[in-house]
Amino acid sequence: MSEIHLQIDGKDVVASEGMTLVDAAKSVGITIPTLCHHEKLEPYGGCRICTVEVEVRGWPKLVAGCIYPVEKDLVVRTRSEKVDKVRKVLVEEMLAHAPDSEQLKVLAEEYGADKDRFDKHPSFCIHCGLCVRYCAEIKKKHAVGFVDRGSNREISFFPEIAGKECWDCKECFPLCPTSALQAAYVLAESLMSPPEEAGGCGCSCSGHKK
Ligand code: SF4
Structure with a gap:
């Protein structure tokens, strides 16, 4: 080479x-x-x-x-005036989606980004694709992917695959720069474990036992 x-x-x-x-x-x-x-x-x-x-x-x-x-x-x-300006705006846009992301907060500090510049759309996901690509390219499982388009685009675990593959893996979790993934997984987890299986009563409450 x-x-x-x-x-x-x-x-x-x-x-x-x-x-x-x-x-x-x-x-x-x-x-x-x-x-x-x-x-x-x-x-x-x-x-x-x-x-x-x-x-x-x-x-x-x-x-x-x-x-x-x-x-x-x-x-x-x-680093240059132009570079810093681009990064500042990008961080401001991403903070509108993930205002609590620690990685974004550090970048905001570095580039003087205003966390309130854009209206908040807290989807928590900045569409970096790390979770989706890691699952597809490294694990070859395709258990998580993007659904919907445009401003409604979000990640979702596919319960039929995630139910079998994710329990012992979760390698994508620490990759997420916003912690969105954990939230999404918890959501998927709840979809994968109906209350009957967990020993619940089958209604939407969390307290009854059979
Ligand atoms: S959930 Fe996290 S890792 Fe996955 S695409 Fe969104 S920001 Fe990236």
């Missing part, structure tokens, strides 16, 4: 062909923030918080660092 020489934040970097900017930066100790990225999964480029500025033939442009491959003599800036 051939070596690619580029510059990231003024540092000369030697990367391998096919590496992404996020990985090349990491190799020299520069962290580009990510939310939808996972080293075991195919690059996704969903959340765009990894936006960086690159200079191609003297022209600056913004690209997603987690999917953009290293190029010979590329000049990369992981």
Whole structure:
């Protein structure tokens, strides 16, 4: 595999062909923030918080660092006025969905994001796809997926698969940047365990026993 020489934040970097900017930066100790990225999964480029500025033939442009491959003599800036502005707005938008996410709060602090800039739509999920992709790509189970479209898009465990596969797994839980997954799983769990099976009375209350 051939070596690619580029510059990231003024540092000369030697990367391998096919590496992404996020990985090349990491190799020299520069962290580009990510939310939808996972080293075991195919690059996704969903959340765009990894936006960086690159200079191609003297022209600056913004690209997603987690999917953009290293190029010979590329000049990369992981922080700039434009980059920080994009990240700030992205964090503000995501906070409208997941206001309690600790990861988003840290990013908000870093980029001066206003948590109240956008009207709240607390679906708790920022659609990073980590849970869905991990289950499909690594576990090959497809127990969780996106349902609905547009602003109604949300994740859902599919009870017929989740009922068999998820009890001893739950590997996707710690990946979730908002904790949404736990909430969704609890919901699915309740759907999978009717009160009769749990020793309940079969009505919607939680107190009666047979
Ligand atoms: S539930 Fe969490 S991990 Fe899954 S897509 Fe939403 S934010 Fe990402």
